Amino acid sequence: MKPTSNTFEKIYQIVKQIPYGQVATYGQIARLSGNKNLSRVVGYALHVNPDPDTIPCYRVVNRFGQVSSAFAFGGENQQVKLLELEGISVKNGRVDLTKFGWKKDVF
């Protein structure tokens, strides 16, 4: 059991729902969580990342498809590497949300 706040749990739930080979944005997760302004808390939620095994925070990027610098959960290159391993082309730390953006509609 985790006395974690309901909001955090929701965020983790959404991030866990991110399919393979796709990336979601903080705003998107925040919106799906219920409050669009939760975007900030989303970042914090991944920051604590209590379950990096279930929460692929590396699949979460900002609205510009750019990976945050503070991410560095084990190496900025590691983050980009993981995305590339998923089949996501990372250009200069940037991802094409137009191609890899989490589109629930298409899926």
Added chain:
DNA sequence: CTGGTGACCGCTT
């Protein structure tokens, strides 16, 4: 207890 910050985004003027 209060103030301020933070892996952000959207809206208003």
Added chain:
DNA sequence: AAAGCGGCCACCA
């Protein structure tokens, strides 16, 4: 059209 500002939640000092 562009620019600036606020807002929500949680944690830290």
